[in-house]
Every structure is written in structure tokens, then in C-alpha cells.
Amino acid sequence: MITFTDVENNEYQAQCEIEKTDAVNGEKSLSGTIYFGQDVKSNIAKGWTLSFLGEDYVVVTYTKNDKENTVAFSAVQAFFYKMSKTGFYETWNGSHPFATYLDALFAGTGYTYDNTATVAAFEKQDWGMSDRLSLFNDIIDQASVEFSVEGTVIHVVPAMGSDLSTIVRKKFNLDTAEIQTDNTSFATYGRGYGAYSNPDDTTSSRLEVEYKSPLYDYYYPKFGAIEAVPVADERYTIADNLLAAVQEKVDKSWAISLTLNLVDLQSVGYKYAMANPGDYITVIDESLNFSDKVRIIKVTSDYDIRGTRTKTEVECGSLSFAEQQKTSQSTLSNVAAGKIPVPNEWLTSQVQLATNSLLAARTELKFTDQGIIAIDKSDSNKVVILNSAGVGVSTDGGQTFKSAITADGVVADRLFGNLISGITYETTDEASGYKIRLKGGSMELLKGSKLVSGINQFNIGTDFNNLDGNALRLAQTDGNGTSVGVITIPRTSRQSNPLVQITGKVDSSLNFTGTRYITAENTLWVTAADMVSLGSFNPSNGKTTEYFRVTSSETDVWGNFNVYNGSKNAVQVTRDGLRATPAYELAENYVGDIGEGKTGEDKTVRVDIDPLVFDLINTDKPYQVFLTAYSDAHFWVSERGKDYFIVSSDTPNSSFGWELKGKRRGFEDQRLVDTKDTYNDLEKMEGLIPNGNQNVQSNS
Known part of the structure; x- marks a missing residue:
């Protein structure tokens, strides 16, 4: 269980899947999905925190998914959040000790630091007027040191780790490995410019060095010098130090x-x-x-x-x-020279790309103990190897074979032909582990070795099966590959409690023939655990307006509630069963109240209108008061005020009852409102007027 804390420090528990990231220079972040914990899923908001593995994190983003009933969130370790939200409102210039910068940044933050790195004083220009985290990262980079966060202490060290x-x-405690290359900044040549011979004259000569990598001569005939961005830093006064900086930049230009x-x-x-x-x-x-x-x-x-x-x-x-x-070129050379056997992985590894360039090839053949190796004279990256184990085709100098035929099978990225036939066809996405298998007239969808869903043929038809604990979605995809779910079987669906989510529009005439539990013809039940709501969507503002809501205790309606050719009834229990009590209907929209009173010695009494009733009716419009005598006296309304009325009697101390009716505020001018429905409209409403319009009668 994960403990979440709201702004008022109330704690809530939830169950989540978490992805935790730790990186050099202290980066610590979480991303996760909340599956269980309704209080957290319903109320998570700005300012919430959580504790995970003894560390506090601040929630920075959250996304609620009403389809899956989950909440996805991301969070950062509290130090990074608080420092990024705390400003440093000073501007510094000149040279200062490293500790002076740290003291200024951590002052008043609640965090302290422990510095074990030896850093000379360095100069900054217009340093400050930003958030403290950005300024901290700036001086960490300037000092070429690293840091880690442990509670409220920041450890600054020459280098993290051991x-x-x-x-x-591989095959011991390494599952998979992947090497990625980036040659966008690749360079074979670099220059460096250091201090001026006269520090006060920028036109004087500078310390200058140049560096050519071991690959310079190899690429020069085709590209010339592939130059890196120059290193220009007046602090370099020694040529060897400047040359080392240039060499590092060039040699590491291909990441x-x-x-x-x-x-x-x-x-x-x-x-x-x-x-x-x-x-x-x-x-x-x-x-x-x-x-x-x-x-x-x-x-x-x-x-x-x-x-x-x-x-x-x-x-x-x-x-x-x-x-x-x-690490990449030595193996092929050794294979070509016959010094080592061809690695089995070259012939059995699945690869991502395939090429076929057999025609017009000028080939050099080498005969070795491991077989025949064919190398394209114009492009040494194109290699074919043939021996008793099979045939392999490579386009990267023999590092990997992108097409191969061995006793284990055929490996290729693309197969061209009119028909592929056999008993079983299987394809696997290595990244996600999802697999599709066609076998014996059925399709199986698997996650690893676990069956997720499938399509099966039977004598009576076809079944599309979805196993418990998995989601199945029918989606609509646009031309750009973006998909939107239309019909979904959620992960929470079970055979004992099947669920389906329909997020698209239903464009059909539906005929319901009963449910699993209600066998009556044309019976439809719409149920939900807490509430059923009906509304309409306004495409102009992208909002949905709720008009009808049903819960376990009440039914609410927003807007007018019209009953055609029937009555509005309250049903109550009597000694003779349930009886309907129709609502009292008026031509205009009135709100009423009833009470009792008694006149005084002066034969009058003031009756104040209930403030809540006053809020409902507009007493600027004439309202009516009806009196009932409960004593041997005569009564009348002698005054109608805005929020009161006065009743008078011809004898003192006389009891009476009163009923007030006033026009509902906001509906004062409505009288027998036209619904705009026509007789033809009513005829389309089956059963409303089976024998003509029985509600229309003549005054004659």
C-alpha cells in the first residue's frame, strides 16, 4: 500500500503500479497508475504528496481514466520540487568560493549540504534571479561535481558511485541488452582556443591547438574534415590541457x-x-x-x-x-582471417532490418575454416557468410546478420511471396512481449506465454474471447494512427460479472428481449453501482450537461419535467395496498405554504412568510392567501406585504388556518406553456392517443 497525503496532511491508502527512476546527479522521480483506493482516485489534487521506499515525492501531474477507473500520475522527489518552486532574488558577479554559492542557495530552504569535493573558486556573470534548482544545477555543472539526495541532506561529491x-x-544475470548510437554530432577534427597572449587585448594572438581523431584519414576522402564546435575558453593557459578538452569532445562526438x-x-x-x-x-x-x-x-x-x-x-x-x-570491428576481422569461429548468435539472432542487394555486386571471396565469406568491394559493410551452419547476410560489416538461414529456421525482416501456408504462424513484439499466433483455424493473442484473448471457430459460429484480467478494445483510428476507444471490455470484467464500456455513439434501432435475470420481453435494465446519469453533449463548448440522475435514494431532474397524457403521482402505502396520489395541477406556476395563526387582543396578527419560501416566490407579483376559521369569528387579510401579511378578525383571540400561493420566482409569466408538440407528434408516440385526442373537449 502507498500512503498519499493531501494539503491538510490527511493520509489515504492506495494500491499502485510504480516506475521509479534514479539517475546521476540525484534525479528521482516516479510514474504510476492507481488501481485501488477510491479516496485517492476521487480526491487527488494539487499539493498531494506520497511516500515511497522511505522518501517523499510531490505529485506534479495526474490523469483520471473513467474507462479503466484508474488514475495515472507522475511525481518528483520533494527536494527537486521545493527547490524549483523557491526563487533566489539576487544577482551575483565575480569570483566566489564554491561553498559560498551553496550557502546562499540552501539558506532558509530546510535543506543542508555535505560537500566532500575540492573545487576552486570560480567566476559567474549575472548569476541569480531564477529558481534555486536551476542555479544549483548550474554551479554543479560549473564545478564538474555530482550530488545525491538523502532526506534533507544533499551530498556533493567529486563523482557518485563506486x-x-x-x-x-548474458545468460547469467543479464536478460536483454541494447546498444544505441547517435552520430548527429560525429566529428573527426577539432580546434581549441585558449588564453590571449595579452589578456587585455582580444586582438592579440591566442593559445591554439588542433586534434585529428584516429578516424580522420578514413573519412577524409569522402567528407573532408568533419569538424566539431571549437573549444573557446580563455581559462586554458596550458596547451596540453586545452588539447585534452578538444580530444575528449571529438572522441565522444558519436554517442x-x-x-x-x-x-x-x-x-x-x-x-x-x-x-x-x-x-x-x-x-x-x-x-x-x-x-x-x-x-x-x-x-x-x-x-x-x-x-x-x-x-x-x-x-x-x-x-x-x-x-x-x-568492440565492434575486431570480430569480423578475426572471422575473415580464420582466427575465431563465426558466433552462433550471428545466425540465430532476430534483427530489425532486412536488405537484399545481390545484383550488380562486386565481391571479394575469402575461404576460411569457418566457411566462405563474401565482402562487397565497394562497400565492406555488405557481407555474406556460407558454411555448414547456414547462410547469413549482413549490412553492417558482420556485426549482425539481418537475414539468415540455419538449421534453427529462417530469419528475415520481410518475406515476399503470393502465399505462405503451414500449420502455425506466430509474430512477437519483443518490446512489449505481445504475441499473435494463428493456429488450427483460430487466432490467439498472448502476453509472453499467457493467453490474453483470441478468435475461435465453432460449429455454431465464431467466438471472440477475452480472458479475465485483460482489456479488449474496439477502436476507431484516424489516418495518423491515433485511436479512440469505441467499445471496451475493461480489465475488471469477469465471467461472473461481465462488463462492457461503450464510449462511441450508438446508431441503431435497439430491440431488447430481456436480460439474464429478467426474462420479460422487451425489458431493459440500466444499472450502476452508485448512480445513473443522463445528459446531452454540447459540441460548441465541449461540455456535457446533466439532466437526469438516479441514485439509490432519489431521482433528480434538471429542466422541465413534462408528463404526456398521464398524471404525476406520489405512491404511498395504505391499509388497502399501494395507492397513487396525483399532484395538484394549476394553469400557472405556483409555490405554496400552509400554516395556522391566532389574532391578538387588537384582533390582528402578522404572519411572516418563511424566508425560504420567500426565496422561491416573487411577492412583487400578487400572491393569494386563503383563510379557514377555527373559531366563531370572521377573518380577512387586511394587508399583503413583501415578506408578510396581516390577518384581521371581528373578535379578539380567534384561531384560523391559512394557505399561501405565490408565483414561482423566474416563472412568473408562464401560463399553460405551449410544448410546441403537434397532434401528429403525439400520434408518433405509441399509445398516447389510441382513440383520438380524448383530452380535447367542447364548451358547447
Whole structure:
């Protein structure tokens, strides 16, 4: 159970699925879905917080889904929220010690810091007049340090994490791995400009260096020098330091990131600590030909509604292009030279892309102990390998084979032909785990190995089955791929309590032949756990107006309530059964009140109109008072005031009863209002006038 707290510090409990993110430099955030906890789902609002794994988070967004009866939310750790909402209303210039900046930012915030990093004083220009979190991140970046949040203490350190001896290896405690590359900033050449020879003269000569990466000569014939943005910083006075900065910028210009899904061995009793952001671990994945030490920059963990961690995804920091070259190109060279066998993963891994470029190829053949390797002379990325294990086609220099035929089967992204026939066809989305299987005249939809739904053929027809605990949605999709649900079987539907949600318009003539429990012909029950509402949608303002509401205790109507060819009755229990008591009908819209009174010694009495009744009637219009004598006297209304009337009698101390009728406020001028319905309209309403208009009578 997760504890939520509202603005008044009232606590509520809810069950949620949570995704928790921890990253280098303290980032901590949650995203989740609330499934159980009606108080939270109904009342969650701005200023709510929650506690998760001993830390406080502030809810920043929430989305209520009335179809699924869930609430999706996102939250950030309290430090980041509070600091981002606290301003620093000063402007600083010049050089200050690192601790001076920290003291100013944390003053009065309720947070303290612990700094173990050695940072020289540095200069800032127009620093301030912003939120404290932005300014804190600015000086952290300036000082090239990192931080973590622990309660109300911020730990500032030279670098987070530890150099662990942990080894993460495929088929041991590594589930899946993915390498992503980004060459949008790729460069092979860079320049750096440091201090001026005369610091007071910007036209004087500057310290200048240039750097060419090991790949410079390889790409130069086609692209020339691929230049990085220059490093221009007057603080560099030593050429070697400036050159190191330029080299780092160029070598890391092609970003490589590694994403891993780790199996948490703690759950089975293995003494293994999950790595934290900032830690260095060794990753070995033979299928990707990757073996190197990498740094964890973000850890994302999923928790189910019981609080059990179900998945941990680790994102490692960017590797330099030189490191990528080292780990990706050596294997193909060794295979081509016959030094190592072809990895089995090349022939059995499923791949994302497929190419077919056999025609017009100029090919170099190499005969090795592992088979025949064909390499395109004009493009060495195009490789075909043939041996007793099968045939593989690669377009990335042999790192992966995007089409392959082995004893295990055929791997390809696209198959072209007029007919594919067989017993079973199966396709799987690796990211989500969803699978479609065509088998024996039926279609099965699975999540992993678990059956979710399916279409089955029977002698009597076709069944579309949805298993308990899963949602099934019939949606309408536009040309851009955006879908809107029309008919949904929600996850909460069960065979014992089947549910369906219809969010689209029903355009049909419906004929109801009874329900599961009511067998009478043409009987329809509309039920809900708490309330049934009817209304209309106004497309001009996008709002829905409620007109009719039924709950367990009452029925409410907004607007006029018209009864055709019938009466408005209150049904009450009598000694002779239930009897209907019709409502009193008037030609105009009146509100009434009844009471008793007694005149005094002066033979008069003032009767004040009930303030609530006064709010309902307009006494600026004439109202009527009817008197009934309860004594041997004569009575009359001697005065009608705005909020009172005076009754007089011909003898003192005389009792009477009174009835007041006044025109309803807002409806003063209505009299026998025309409904605009015609006789033809009534004839279309089956059964209203079966023998003609019996309500019309003659004065003759």
C-alpha cells in the first residue's frame, strides 16, 4: 500500500503500479497508475504528496481514466520540487568560493549540504534571479561535481558511485541488452582556443591547438574534415590541457549508450547488490560482441501493486566512438582471417532490418575454416557468410546478420511471396512481449506465454474471447494512427460479472428481449453501482450537461419535467395496498405554504412568510392567501406585504388556518406553456392517443 497525503496532511491508502527512476546527479522521480483506493482516485489534487521506499515525492501531474477507473500520475522527489518552486532574488558577479554559492542557495530552504569535493573558486556573470534548482544545477555543472539526495541532506561529491567488481553477463544475470548510437554530432577534427597572449587585448594572438581523431584519414576522402564546435575558453593557459578538452569532445562526438535489463538475484537469495547510479560495472554480452566497463547513469525499476520489484532497467553512459570501434570491428576481422569461429548468435539472432542487394555486386571471396565469406568491394559493410551452419547476410560489416538461414529456421525482416501456408504462424513484439499466433483455424493473442484473448471457430459460429484480467478494445483510428476507444471490455470484467464500456455513439434501432435475470420481453435494465446519469453533449463548448440522475435514494431532474397524457403521482402505502396520489395541477406556476395563526387582543396578527419560501416566490407579483376559521369569528387579510401579511378578525383571540400561493420566482409569466408538440407528434408516440385526442373537449 502507498500512503498519499493531501494539503491538510490527511493520509489515504492506495494500491499502485510504480516506475521509479534514479539517475546521476540525484534525479528521482516516479510514474504510476492507481488501481485501488477510491479516496485517492476521487480526491487527488494539487499539493498531494506520497511516500515511497522511505522518501517523499510531490505529485506534479495526474490523469483520471473513467474507462479503466484508474488514475495515472507522475511525481518528483520533494527536494527537486521545493527547490524549483523557491526563487533566489539576487544577482551575483565575480569570483566566489564554491561553498559560498551553496550557502546562499540552501539558506532558509530546510535543506543542508555535505560537500566532500575540492573545487576552486570560480567566476559567474549575472548569476541569480531564477529558481534555486536551476542555479544549483548550474554551479554543479560549473564545478564538474555530482550530488545525491538523502532526506534533507544533499551530498556533493567529486563523482557518485563506486568501481564495482560486479560482472553482468548474458545468460547469467543479464536478460536483454541494447546498444544505441547517435552520430548527429560525429566529428573527426577539432580546434581549441585558449588564453590571449595579452589578456587585455582580444586582438592579440591566442593559445591554439588542433586534434585529428584516429578516424580522420578514413573519412577524409569522402567528407573532408568533419569538424566539431571549437573549444573557446580563455581559462586554458596550458596547451596540453586545452588539447585534452578538444580530444575528449571529438572522441565522444558519436554517442553510444547501453541499456540493460537486469535480473534481480536478491529475490532468490543470491548475495548480489543492485548497482546504483554512478557505479561502474563490467558488462559482457557475446551476442553484441561487447565486453567493457561502463558507468550507470540511470536505474529504472518497476513495482507491482504489492510493492514487489518486477523489473530493473539500467542505462549506461555514452561510450566514446573509439571504444565502440574497438568492440565492434575486431570480430569480423578475426572471422575473415580464420582466427575465431563465426558466433552462433550471428545466425540465430532476430534483427530489425532486412536488405537484399545481390545484383550488380562486386565481391571479394575469402575461404576460411569457418566457411566462405563474401565482402562487397565497394562497400565492406555488405557481407555474406556460407558454411555448414547456414547462410547469413549482413549490412553492417558482420556485426549482425539481418537475414539468415540455419538449421534453427529462417530469419528475415520481410518475406515476399503470393502465399505462405503451414500449420502455425506466430509474430512477437519483443518490446512489449505481445504475441499473435494463428493456429488450427483460430487466432490467439498472448502476453509472453499467457493467453490474453483470441478468435475461435465453432460449429455454431465464431467466438471472440477475452480472458479475465485483460482489456479488449474496439477502436476507431484516424489516418495518423491515433485511436479512440469505441467499445471496451475493461480489465475488471469477469465471467461472473461481465462488463462492457461503450464510449462511441450508438446508431441503431435497439430491440431488447430481456436480460439474464429478467426474462420479460422487451425489458431493459440500466444499472450502476452508485448512480445513473443522463445528459446531452454540447459540441460548441465541449461540455456535457446533466439532466437526469438516479441514485439509490432519489431521482433528480434538471429542466422541465413534462408528463404526456398521464398524471404525476406520489405512491404511498395504505391499509388497502399501494395507492397513487396525483399532484395538484394549476394553469400557472405556483409555490405554496400552509400554516395556522391566532389574532391578538387588537384582533390582528402578522404572519411572516418563511424566508425560504420567500426565496422561491416573487411577492412583487400578487400572491393569494386563503383563510379557514377555527373559531366563531370572521377573518380577512387586511394587508399583503413583501415578506408578510396581516390577518384581521371581528373578535379578539380567534384561531384560523391559512394557505399561501405565490408565483414561482423566474416563472412568473408562464401560463399553460405551449410544448410546441403537434397532434401528429403525439400520434408518433405509441399509445398516447389510441382513440383520438380524448383530452380535447367542447364548451358547447
